[in-house]
Amino acid sequence: MIRVVIAEDQKLLREALTSLLSLEDDIEVVGVAADGQSAWEAIQQHEPDVCLLDIEIPVLTGLEIAKKLRALRCSSKIMIVTTYARPGFLQQAMDLKVEGYLLKDEPIDFLIESIRKVMAGERVISMDLAAALFLKEENPLTERETDVLRMAQEGLTTKEIAKSLFLTDGTVRNYLSLAIQKLEVETRQQATEKAHERGWI
Incomplete structure (x- = not known):
């Protein structure tokens, strides 16, 4: 039996x-959570075979949970499920060596089969995301x-x-100014929006 914890805020x-x-x-x-902290507690309690994590859940993101699991050398397989095909998010997930990275609009049969493949030792990435790997943009920050x-x-x-x-305060202003220059925008808000859009924050 493949034991799964689902972290999804919708x-x-x-x-x-x-x-x-x-x-x-x-x-x-074996566990369901609407935010990252609840998901982390469910994972610790149930020690699932597979953690199905949305990226942008409140409190702790799916990637932050993945980092914690990797730091503890947890045996649970990590599958990220997201709406976003952002290269920055995908690269972070690849760096963490997650076992699966799927878009939410995949058919349910694809997700189910992916869970089985991951348990068999394979790595699964949505086809639409594979192209994003080749569009990798280096994070300048x-x-x-x-x-x-x-x-x-x-x-x-x-x-x-x-x-x-x-x-x-001056040092923080300097960091913000450098980030604005590197991201080639004009304001702090534009910098945060662009960095978020790229998956860097």
Whole structure:
């Protein structure tokens, strides 16, 4: 029996996936979560064979959960399910060596077969995403610039970012200015939007 935990914040899709996977004789849904923290707790509790993770779930993203699982050398297979064919997200997932990366508009039969393939030791990527690997765009941002932009995206002020990262206001402004230049945009908001669109934050 393949034991699965599903992390998906859209209620309708979460319930549909749970129902459809539960119809399979060899698949059991042992945990369901609407946000990353609940998903992490369910994974720790159930130790599933497969973690089916949406990328943009609240609290902890699917990629952040994948990082935690890899850091702990957890044996669970990781399958990312997403609406987005963004090269940045795909590259992060590939760097984490996730076993599956699928688009949400794939047929349910493809998802079910992918779960079985992953359990058999294969890696599965949606065909539409395979092309994105060849369009890989290098992330020009440093780790610190990425941190600052991520916090700016969350709505934090320069002062709040500085306090959180133990930096001066001027240093944070410098990081933001560098990020804006590297991303070839004009404002902080444009920088966060472009970095998010590319999957870099």
